[in-house]
Amino acid sequence: MDFFELSCLLVITACVFYLFYRKKGERKISDFVSKFPADKIKNKPTEQVHYDVAICGAGPAGSTCAYYLAKLGWKCLILEKKKFPRDKYCGDAVCKTAIEILMDMGVYDQLIRENKAHVADSGGLVSPGGLSYIGRSKEVLGEIPAAIACKRIHLDEAIAKAAQRMGADLREEWAVNEAKFDNSAGLWTLYREGATDTFKARVLVCADGAPSRLGTQLGLITRPPDSTCSRAYVEGGTHKFKADGVVFYNKEMLPGYSALFRHPNDELNYCVYIIPGNPKVTPDDLKYWHEYLQTNDLNISRALGGEAKIERMNAASLRLGGEQVSYGHHVLIVGDAAGMIDPLTGEGIHHAMEGGKLAALFLDEAIKQGNYDEGLMKIYHQRWMNKFGFDFKWSMIFCQMMYRYPILLDASAAALKRKGDKFLAKWADIMTGRVPKIYMLKPEFSLTLGYELLRLLIARFNGQKKNENKSL
Ligand SMILES: Cc1cc2nc3c(=O)[nH]c(=O)nc-3n(C[C@H](O)[C@H](O)[C@H](O)COP(=O)(O)OP(=O)(O)OC[C@H]3O[C@@H](n4cnc5c(N)ncnc54)[C@H](O)[C@@H]3O)c2cc1C
Incomplete structure (x- = not known):
């Protein structure tokens, strides 16, 4: 066993222990005292001079968070530095978890109706050794496709406008330049450059993308994107x-x-x-x-x-693999700003939306409790880590294995070829984080991949022998 394999084994053991014991010590929101009771202001947003939540950035993370907060009846503001429609460089692959949320928002049907999204049916992979499998997913998956292709110039505007229709206050061309917190009032004030207008909010959500200028300015994000x-x-x-x-x-x-x-x-x-x-x-x-x-x-x-x-x-x-900290006193970080991109795929729209929704549901409880202390906000971090963030550690291990042993990808392509579309659908669920990466160790996968690996190794060995014999 070489050093890499030993390290892998140690990391796997540590991860298993962590997965078992991580939930211990997680506190309940109701354990915290109420400092800013919200009961009286819910459903009467116009009487309030400040917002319950101000969100910086109207990408998939910020707009999804705003949509669900508004749906829950909270007074919510989204500040976006650009004007819609605006482009965002992306692979435009929107996978199943995001599609489900888009369907819930009524945005999916709109995008299909307007011919702004294409439902992916035939797809697959080409391995480093040139083995390929291109399968079909529609028949296997039925109503909810594995993925759609949608340009971000359409997708992001559609989600932001859905949040606005739901009641969120969307301000475009409003680049947050600074955020200051008044501890005695328990309120943030948000500023932009070259203008005197400001906004006040109880909670700040940084959803300003991978560079996260605001998260960095607040001292919560301490490293550059990866x-x-x-x-x-x-x-x-x-x-x-x-x-x-x-x-x-x-x-x-x-x-x-x-x-x-x-x-x-x-x-x-x-x-x-x-x-x-x-x-x-x-x-x-x-x-x-x-x-x-x-x-x-x-x-x-x-x-x-x-x-x-x-x-x-x-x-x-x-920004890959999840940040150590995605919370602070009266503040949360969501989406790319919090590193919610899977290191195995570089994809993050679905996690940004899942994270945005999770943040909204968490804030609903926090606002009702009337407490936004750091200790309480940490519960949000634990929730998204439990939902999909801890899995990023496995993704990093898988990346190393792919890099060191590309034959594993050849074996995967061969397994897909032999097992067909149902296996491809399950493979896609692992790759897109719908089920934990550790499912790869289930006999259904490990035995199939192990078998194909053995066949490839034997074929390679025989090929080498033939070449040696030829050169003799
Ligand atoms: C080239 C590329 C290809 C990718 N391909 C895929 C893919 O195929 N599938 C996939 O799932 N993921 C993909 N990703 C990742 C995906 O783009 C991100 O995970 C996703 O955009 C995260 O959404 P977000 O809302 O967190 O951030 P963003 O989409 O970056 O949105 C941040 C928003 O904040 C705004 N903003 C920033 N600063 C301020 C400020 N100071 N004030 C106000 N507003 C501000 C920005 O204008 C922007 O609208 C790709 C990424 C890249 C770079």
Whole structure:
């Protein structure tokens, strides 16, 4: 057993212990004394001079949080620095957990009706060794698809406007420049540059994306984002891609990967995710990999074809794996700002929305209790960590395993090929965090992958023998 394998074993043991014992010591909201009773103001928002909650950033995290807070009857403000419709560099893959929330908001039907989202049916992966499986999901999954492709210029506006319709006060072109807390009044005051208007709120939610300028300014976020990802749209009718969504694993850049995803009107999204873990591939190399893969990875270049009209590369940062702290006195952090991006996939829309909803439900209880002390706000952090955040540790272990043993991905593609679409649907649930990554250790997966791994190793060994015999 080498050092890496020993470390993996120790980390796995530590994680199992942690999973068993983490819930101990979690306090209840009702344990805290009420300092700012809210009973009288609920459902009478206009009588209040301050907001219950002010949210900085109207991305999927902030707007989802605002939607549910407004639905619960609280006076909620969302401040967004840009004006909708506004773009956000993204792979545009919106997976099942986010789709369920969009359906609950009534936004999903609207996007489909307006031809702003494409339901992904055929999809799969190409492994580092060139094995591939492209399956179909509609028949297996029925009503709720595995994923849709929706440009963020449409998605983010639709969610923000749904929150506004629900009663949240949305202010566009309002960039929060500073937030000051008055301890005696228990209120935040929010400022913007070059203007004198301000807003007051009991709780502040930072949903300002991966760089989280505000979270950093408040001293809650203490490190820069971990990585970066590219995006380029490919004009419809100019490429040769037949599927709806395919993930391409290139051996040289593991555990990172690239993906092609089909939008309505045959347009594609081509993006490259740099995932930390490979010392030879750093975020600074993104441009190189973005260009290298589209011409030198045979599977990608074939899918694009020689005539593809590809837009210039755009890029944005990724904050992966969950922050240590996503709360403070009268303040919560949600979405990318809190690092709610899965390190295995670089995807975070679903966690941003799940986190936003979870924050709203938590704040509903906190406002009723009338207490926003740090100790109480910590319960929010424990809740999202329990729901999906602890799983990020497993994602990091899986990333290392993929990087060190790319054959595991070949075995996965072979297993998908043999087991078909139902297995692909379960695989997708693991990859998108709907079920814990540890499910990969269930016999259904581990035995199937183990079998394929053995077959590949034997085939490789026989191939090597043949070559040796030839050269003799
Ligand atoms: C290139 C790329 C590809 C990706 N592909 C996928 C994918 O295919 N699927 C997936 O699930 N995830 C993907 N992700 C991750 C996904 O984009 C994020 O997880 C998601 O956007 C998180 O939403 P959010 O609301 O937390 O942050 P954001 O979407 O970044 O929203 C933050 C909002 O805050 C606003 N804001 C910032 N500062 C201020 C301020 N001071 N005052 C007021 N407003 C402010 C911003 O304008 C923005 O509207 C990708 C990321 C990148 C970079």
